[in-house]
Structure formats: C-alpha cells, structure tokens
Amino acid sequence: MRPFRSVLFPGRNPGENAEPEFFRDLNLDQIVDAVTSGREEYDLRPFFYAPSADCAEVRYRHEVLRDVQRDDVRASVDEFARRMRQVRKQQETSGKLHYEKQKQRWFLDAVESYCATVASLRAQLGECELSSPGLRGLREFLSGYLRSEEYLALVADTRRCREYLARIKYRVHIRGLRVDVRRYSGESDYTDEVEKVFARFKQGAARDYRVQFREDADMDHVQAQVLDCVAKLFPDAFQRLRDFCARHRGYLDPTVARFDREVQFYLAYLDHMRRIEVSGLAFCCPELSPDSRDIEVADAFDLALAGKLVAERVPLVRNSFRLTGGERVIVVSGPNNGGKTTFARMFGQLPYLASLGLPVPAASARMFLPDRVFSHFEREEHLATLRGKLDDELVRIRGILAEATGDSILVLNESFASTTLHDARFIGGRVLEAVLRLGARAVYVTFVDELAALDEAVVSMVGAVAPEDPAERTYEITRRPADGIAYAEAIAAKYGLSYDALRRWIAR
Template identity: 50%
Template sequence: MTDSLPSVLFTDPRDADATSDEQPPFFTDLNLDQVVGALTSGRKDYDLAAVFHTPIRNAATIRHRHEVFRDLEDPELVREIGAFAGRMREMRRQLAQADKLRHPYQRETWFLDAVATYGDAVGNLADSLERLSPASAGLTAFRDFLTGYRTGDAFTESTERARNLRTRLSEIQYNLHITGSRIRVSAYQDQADYGAEVIGVFEKFQQGEAKDHRVAYRSTVDMNHVEEAVLDRVAWLFPDVFAELDTYCERHRDCLDPTVVAFDREIQFYLAYLEFIAPLEDAGLPFCRPRVEDASKEEYGEDVFDLALAAKLVEERTPVVTNHFELSGPERVIVVSGPNQGGKTTFARTFGQLHHLAALGCPVPGRRARLFLCDQLFTHFERGENLTDLSGKLHDDLIRVHDILDRATSSSVVVMNEVFTSTTLSDAVLLGTRVLKSVIDRDLLCVCVTFVDELASLGPSTVSMVSTVVPDDPATRTYRVVRKPADGLAHALAIAEKYALTYRQLKERIAS
C-alpha cells in the first residue's frame, strides 16, 4: 500500500496485479464456485470474482483484511459505507445514461447530476469516517485521504461549480407560445400565473370523486425533436449559463478520483461476504477470524462446517452439523474413514474451504481456528467413468495424483476424496499407502477420505477420524466426524449395504 493510493484489500500493490479472473481448479471440488457465485450475484460491475479467486500469500495482508472486517462489525459503519456505495451506483447510472443521449445539453445536465451525486457520496462518507473513527490501517488511511481530498481545490471547485450550475439551470424560466403546430419560445417576464386561480374557481363545482380522464403519457429520458428544438432556443435565450455548462463539462470530464473509485470496488469484497454469512450467523452458526500461520503447521478448527452446504441448509431451515479437528506436533495427514453418506466428503470440503477462505483474509466458518497459510491448494475428488477415455478410471486417478505430487511443495495443502475406488482392496491399500507416504515425505498438510482403514495408521504423521452413526441404529448417520481409530467397519458396511445385509435391512426383511 502506498501513501498516494490507500487500499483496504492490499498492503503490496503486486498482490493487486496478481488477481485472476480464472477460476482455480479446486473450486468445483470444494463447491467454492457456488459460494463465489452467490457472493458476486448482483455485483457484476465490481469484478469481485477475481479477488475471491486469488488467495494472498503474505500474512501482513491477511492481518490487514482482518482489521477491516473487525471495523465492519460496527453496523452503523456498514450502513454508511453501503449508502456511499449506493450513491456511487447512482452516479455510474447517470454517467451511463449521459453517454446514451443525443442532445449535448441534455447529456451535459446528466453529467452535472452525476458529479453532484459523486460529491454527495464523498462528502457524506468523509463525515461518517471522521465520526465513527475506524481503527484498521486500511480504513484509517482511506479516511485520511478522503479528508484531504474533499478539502482540496480540485474537488471543491468541481463540486461547488456543479451545484451552482444546477441551481442556475433550475432557476431558468421561459414561456412557450403554442399556436397550432407552431411553438415560439420567449423569456419569462413576470407574466401572471392563473393556474391556482382557475383551480380555485372550479373547486366549487366538485361533487365527490370524479373519474380521472387524463391520459398518461409515456415518460422517457430521450427527448423528441420538438423538445430538442425547445431546448436549443432556451439555450439561445440564456447563452451565459449554457456556455458555462459547456466549459465545465469539458474541464471536468475526468473528475472521478481513482482512489475513491478503487475503494468503491474493494469495499464490496467485505460487504458481499458479510451479506452472504449474515443469514448463517442469524441461524446461530459461528464465524471467526482465524489465526493464520505462515510457519507452523499445527492446526485446529472448532465447530467448523461446509460454507456452501450450510447456506443451502439454512435456506431450507435444516440443522447444520459442525465438526472439530486438530493437528499437533508431527501430525500432518487426516485420514477419514467410516460409512458412506456419513459426512466424510463434507468434512474434506470444509478443510479445503477453510484454507482458501483463510488465505483471502475472510472470517471462516467455525468458532475458533488456527490455519496454515499454504502456497497452493490441490484437490483430487472421484470422477465418474469417462467412456471416451480408453485408459480407464484407475489410470486417470494415478495421473492426477502424480501431477499433484509433482507440483506440490512442502507448503501446500492436499484434499483427496475416495481415491483408487475402482481397484481391488489389496491394490487400493498398496497404492494408497505409497501415495500417503509420498505426502508425508513432502511434509504436506492433507485430508484423505478413504474406505481403506489401513491408511489411518501409517505413523505419527497420520490422524484417524471416523464418520459416526447412531449406536442403536447403525444405518442412521450423525454426520459428525470424530477423532478415533478406524474401526474396520467402513468397507464391511459398504458391502453389507450393497447386498442388503445391514442391520436395518435385515430387520425390515424379518418383519415382513
């Protein structure tokens, strides 16, 4: 961040240049494409997707964003910034409308309105930031900039002249003399206005509510040729004010300050995220600013949950199950086993989402969290069989895993979901063991969802977590994933379900 261009998003201008419109490969696996789609809905003008696509790789910028989020816990500050954004949207609408108009004087008056709207947006926000005194470096720097900018000669001259011109234009009075198809325009010379008198005369004849026979004319911004001709003659009658209007618009064509425009876009990152999580917080789900580490790989998450799934469940008024995890000391790999449809994949997505959201500097879904600031995030989720690919699913799995291990560094995070399911159990054990040992050798942080319980006990680097069921009814999932040794039932239960031999299925068959 420089003194001339304060930013609420970046401390290093190079990070701003590194944003990318391209969606990261892991977004679909982690359902982050759904989250970003919701975040950017209704905000297409701001190009926010690029910011949400691009994680930050330095802890200073993460802290910078955390401070801004902390300031925005003040609802009054959020309202004032929201009002500023609304005025800036109105200004852009006015400028866009001005560009579409044919007549130069009409185009210039719309531009004049846009400048006045911009001046109100800047002035009101400057007053609000002075009064509310945000503490974050980002908002404080912008407040200081705005204080100097709005008292500067350029801003004062452009806004004051715009207001003065609007007042002078609004005070113009003229007469229209309509005779058949001929219209004559003349200066107003204190002619009497008998409108109120005529209405008063006819009021005495009023007998209750009468049907309104007035015709509603179509109202459009564009003027027709008659209106344009009238405006030309009005300008001829008042040459001084319209000449000043021409001069003003020519001199102040580029009156918008790039720092103000940048702030209007950047603050939407925060407003969009807070708006998205508000219904979840109202439903009782916790969010926190995580402790982000760029050295230690010891991690924990308390009451964490899948953000995309939670948004859907809250909308459906369905309870959201939260989970906990912890990695300490040499622990790097979480191996998740347990029955199918028990929340294993959701847990894996949660782990990946947490690391990406933490790298954006956003509050993460959970009561408390400590997360490693990774350099890359990789996912390997099971894909369906591709009938056009003759190499087969196992070959595809091996190629994809090899590519991940080839590109990953010791600072990367890997999320693997149901790898090598297309082969035999013995081959899955062999391949899975070799892959996880490679992950461990590279010191990667990893979550691996698998039906192979043997992978959960490869040494001190691995942690076993198991999706649980209701003890009295093994067919009922709790969707909780807890830290405990793999119980060896995951594969057996999957086989039992396949052949209709589970406790519930047998009980139903006996009862029938």
C-alpha cells in the same frame, strides 16, 4: 507512510484470476454464489480467486472487518454505497439517452451527486472511531482529496455550470401546430386572475384536465426541439455545459471507485454470515502463525452445506480436528453417507477462506495460510482423454504431487475407489508417503482402513454411527482408530447387501 490505495490489497495488485480448479470439488463455487448474490454490479468474484499467504495482509482485512461490523461504520458505508449507486444510475442514464443536451445534463447531475457523496462519506467517517489501518487510511485519503485542487475545481465548476442553467427562463407560446419559444421577459402571470373570474361558476370539485408528464427519462422529439430553441436563446449556458462534460469525463477518482467496489467484498460476506449465525452457528477470525504449521479447529462446518440447511431449518452437525506436532495427514474412514466428504470439503474450505482474510465457519481456529490448495475428487470418464478412470486419477494425482509443497493443503476424497482393495491400498499408501515427504497437510477419505495406520504422522478419524442403530449416521467425524469395517460396508453396499438393504428384504 505508504499512500492509501485499497482496503483489500494494501501492498499488491492481484490482477485478474480465474476460478481455481478445486473450487467445485470443495463447493467453494456455491459459497461464492451465495455470498455475491444480489451484488452482481460489483463483480466481486475475482476477489474470491485471489488468496493471500501473507499473514500481515490477512490481519489487515480482519481489522477492516471489525470496523465495518460496528453499527456506525456500517451505516456510513451503506449510505455511501447507496449514493454511489445513484451516481452510476445517473451516469448510465446519460449514456443511454438519445438527445445530446439531455445526456449532458444527466452527466452534470451525476458529477454533482458524486461530489456530495464523497464529502458525506468523509464527514460520516470523521464521526466514527476507526481502529483499522485500512479505514483510517481511507479517511486520511478523503481528507486530502477533498482539499485537492482537482476536487475543489470539480465542485466549483459544477456549481457554476448549474448556476448558469438555473438562470435560464423562457416562455412557450403554442398556437395550433406552431410552437414559439422566446426568452421570458417578465410577462404577467394571469393564473390567479382567471381563477377569480371563474370562481363564481364553480360547482363542486372540478375535473383536472392538466396533462401529466411522463416518468421516463428520455424526451420526445417535440421536447427536444423546444430544448434546441432554448439552447439558441442561451448559447453561453449550453456551451458551458458542453465544455464541462468534455473537461470532466474522467471525474471519478480511481481510489474512491476502488473502495466502492472492494468494501462490498466485506459487506457481502458479513451479510451471509448473519444469515448463517441466526441458526446458532459461529464464525471466528482464525489465529494465524507465519511459523507453525499446526492446525486446530473446534466446532467447524461446511459453509456451503450450512447455506442450504439453514434455509431449510435443518440442524447442522459440527466437527473438530487437529494436526499438531509431527501430525500431517488425517485419514477419514467409516460408513458411506456418514459425512466423510463433507468433512473433507470443510477441511479445504477453512484455510482457503482464511487466506481471503475472512472469518471461517468455526467456533475457534488456529492455522497457517497455505501457498496452494489442491483437491483430488472422483471424476467421470471423458472419451477425449482416451484414459480410463484409474489412469486419469493417477495422472491428476501425479500433477498435484509435482506442484504441492510443505505449505500446501491437499484434499483427497475417495481416491482410487474404482480399483481393487489391493491396488487401492498400494496406490493410496504410495500417495500418502509422497504427501508425508512433502510435509504438506492433507485429508484423505478412503474405504481402506489400513491407510490410517500407515505412519505416526497419520491421524485416524472415523465417521460415527448411532450406538443403538448402526444404520443411523450421526455425521460426526471422531478421532479414533479405524474399526476395520469400512471396506466391508463398501462391498456390501455395492452388491446390495448393506444393513439397510438386508433389513428392507427381511421386512418383505
């Protein structure tokens, strides 16, 4: 059996990856922002930049997710995360303090908390019925770790160091500005006798003149000097503390630390899912095939848009689509502002989220894991490139087609809309032919309806409008032949002659 190392990457080390180029086009950056909000301490973003094309790895994550969704497992993991935050806080405090002896004591507390936290996690997971190889592997690792010489020595050394410090007893005698610190020698405590003597003079509640200690962790210079005196009285105990800190500087086991961070990837996404699901929207773990390149999705939605609309309590339209058999490309046409771009983003989000091993925003989904995702959205002109908009679009699409394969996903949105109808039809046709030769799966949003009938491998989908009012968009994208008016509507809108504009003029 392969030794356990990770609940995310069972067989590989992903390294550090930058945000993919298509993230902003597909609003995946907004999704990651929403998912990771409040968990900045874990630096989860790199995990969202490391997709997998391995169905076995994705299923491994699905099984971990199912375990973590159970109440008892989730409670155990949440408790572990809470206690590990306390460990980090104690260690961070140790690093920030000024006085060395105080830093060492905070470090000792952090190590003690860590030992108890790891033991508690193993005990709690032992009471859970785990089905995922990931969490079962973690439990087995913890069992071995708690029996290891390294851990047992750490626990024993921590206990001994605390016991030596607990034996320290001293007294402080203050006379004017002079502070005398000595060993405690069994001097009598006269508190009770003093109270008895003065009890006869007590009239009502007495004012409390005791000085309250400050809540901040750091000591002042007087306390530090008292502590230095105590250290001189008990040199052996403080030498043990110094030696302890030197020996156990790297006490945190890397596998435990990795789990503490990686499990937050699951928890963060599950918490975001719950915020979306309260509105009635569904998520599912997609059915994956290493051989078939068919895609069938029911009642899917744009997760970035859902995050905004759910917060505003606005209903969200869901759409379904499929590319099966010899079908390769969906050409989406229809009126402006009818949900075409949202549909295209959703088309790209689904396989990418699936490649992260996460539930996808859909009622059901069957798909493959892409090797790459590419996007081609309209860009503003940049003087630095010395290229016009069309020239820039052609350069970018050429780069995409040079890198894409038959296992890639392409999202092409309103490409070549800046040129004439004739040129857009010609260029768009050549691009779609190249995509079909590659065998990649793609969505192509366009105002050129003729492209929807380019080839038998091309599927036409059209943005719907309300039958009783063509100006009202339903945001549903339906599978049907293009109606031939998308370009006309685009031209009318460009010159202020759209249905909405004319109706406003007539109303005047």
